[in-house]
Amino acid sequence: MRCAVAGGLLAALLILACTGFAPAQAGKSVAITFDDLPVANAGEISQERLVPSEIARLNSSTLAALRRHRAPAIGFVVEATVLAMGKPEAKSILAAWTRDGLSLGNHSYSHADTNGLDLAGIEAEIERGEATIRPVMAEAGQKLRFMRFPMNHTGDTPEKRDGIAALLAGRGYELAASTIDNSDYVFEQAYGRALAAGARDDAGKIRAAYLDFTSLQIDYYAGLSRQVLGYEPPQVMLLHLNRINADAIDEILSLFERKNYRFVTLTEAQADPAYRQPVRFVTRFGPMWAYRWARDRNVVVDGRLEQEPPQWVADYPSKQAK
Template sequence: MVKGTGLHGDGGTRQSVTRACVRRVRTIGRFLLLAFTPWLAIAFFLVEAHAETKGGAREKSVAITFDDLPHANAGEDGTDHPSTESIEAANARILAALKAHKAPAIGFVVESKVRAVGPRAKNILKDWTGPRLTLGNHTFSHADTNTLDIAGIKREIVDGEKTTRQVLKAAGKDLRFLRFPYNHTGDTEEKQKAIAALAAKHGYTIAASTIDTSDYVFDRAYERALAENDTEAAHRIRTAYLMHTQQQIAYYAGLNEQALGYEPPAIMLLHVNRLNADAMKAILSLFEESGYGFITLEKALADAAYRRPLSHATKYGPMWGYRWAKDRNMQVDGSLEREPPEWIVTYGE
C-alpha cells in the first residue's frame, strides 16, 4: 500500500471541506432552534454532545513493541547465527522506520542474547533509548515460566535486567516493563497471582500484547530465501507477511471489540529480525492506513482494560483479546483467526 492515497491524499482535503460545511449547517440550525424553540434547542445540544462524545472519545491507537533484543536469532541453537554487523543493520533499519513514522516503541531485551552478541550489543541497546524509545526486561534466558518455580522465575527477572537497567540509567530512564517469554503469565491461578506479585515487587508492569502475526514463522522462511539468494522467494514471503499482518490487525480489532464492547489501544507484538527490518516501514503504513495513531506502551496500558487483573490462568500465551473474552465467559471462535500460509511454514522448515 502506498501512503498518500485514499484518505491520506486529496480525500483528506475533501473530508475537511465536508466537515466545515456540516459545521456551518449545524451552527445555523442551532441559531434557529435557540431563537424559536429554546427547550428543543437544549435537547438537540444534549443529544448531539452525547453522539459526538460517543463517536469521538476513542481514537484508534497502537503501541509498537519488539521482543528478543538485540536479535531474535542471536544465540539460538541449531541456527546460523547472524553476524554482529547484520544485527546492527537490522536494528538500525527498524529504528529508522520508527523515526520516519514518529512511532514510539519499546524493545524487550533477553540478557543471554546480549551476551551472545558481545561487547557491541550495549551500543545497539543504547540506540533504543532515544526520543520516543525505551527498553524492557524479557528475562535472562527466555525460559518458559511454565517449567520454572517462583524462585526460578525470580532469577530470570533479576538476572535479565542487568545490562538493560544499566543502559537505561545512563540515558536517564527507568526500567519499568517486563514481558515474559511466550506471554506465559502463569499456568495455574496460584502461579499467575504469584508471578504478578513478584513482578510488582520488583517494580515492573507486565506488558500485554493484543496483535500477533507469527512473524518468526515468516522470518524462518525469509532467512532461507536470503541464504539461497532467492530474491523472488524473499519478495513473495515478505508480501505474504504483510498481507497476513493486515488481516491480523483487522481480526484482533474485531476480537477486542467483541470482548470489551470497544477497541482499546492495541499493542503490537513483533520481534527484532531481518524480516521486520525490511518490512517495518510497510507495517507502520498499514496501521496508518487503517486509521491508527502511534502511542507509547505506557499510554496503552493506562486504559481500563489493561488495569483489570486477569483471572483466567492458562499454560498458553494467547493475545489479551482471548483472555478478556475468557474472563467474561464469552465464546470466541478462534478458528476465524488466520494462520500463516502452509507454504510459508513448509518452506521455513
C-alpha cells in the same frame, strides 16, 4: 451474567454491562513492541557465531523506520543474547533504543519458559535479565517499567500466576500485554531460508505474504476486541527483532497509518481501563489479551475464525513460493 456474542449496539451494551468498562476516547491507537533484542533467532544468522554488524544493521533499520513514522516503541531484551553477542556491542545497540522516545523492557535472562520454572527460577530470570538494561535505562533517565515473559506465559497455575504478579510488583514492574500477533516467526523462518539460498524472488513473495497476513491480523484483533469489550482499546503490536521485520517495518507502520491508527507508547496504551484490571485467566499457553479478556468476562468467542499463515510459507522451501 454470561455475555453472549450478539451484534450491533445491543452487543456493545451487553458487554459494557458485563465488564463495567466505558469506551476509550475516539480514535484508534497502537503501541509497537519488539521482543528478543538485540536480535531474535540469533543462531540462524550465522551457524558459527553471532555477527554484530548484521545485528546492528537490523536494529538500525528498525529504528530508522520508527523515527520516520514518529512511532514510539519498546524493545524487550534477552540478557543471554546480549552476552552472546558481546556486551559492549550490544550495549551500544540498546542505548540507541533509549533515544527518540523509545524504551527497553525485560524479556528475561535466558528466554526460559516460565511453565518449566518454579517461582525462585522465575525470580532469577527477572533479576538476571536486568543486568544490562537497568543501567542503560538509568543512563537515559528512564525507569525500567515493563516485563514481558517469553511466549507470553504468565502462569500455568493460579499459584504461579499470583506469584508472578507479586514478583513483578515487588520489583516495580508492570506486565506488558500484547493484543495483535502476526506469527512473524513463521514468515521469518521462510524468509531467512530464502535469503540464505539466494532466492530473492521467493524472499519478496514471502515478504508480500507477510504484509498481507499482518493486515488481516490487525483487522481480526480489532474486531475481536470490539466483540469482547464493546470498543477497541489501544492495541499492542507484538513483533520480534528479526530480518523480515527489519526489512518490512516501514510497510507495517504504513499499514497502521492507512487503517487510521496513531502510534502511542506502551505506557499510554496500558493506561486504558481494559489493561488496568488484572487478567485472572490461567493458561499454559500465551494467547493475545482479547482472548484472555473474553475468558475472564465469559464472552463467547470462536478462535477458529482467526486465520493461520499460508501453508506454503510454513512449508518453505519444500513448497516453493507461490
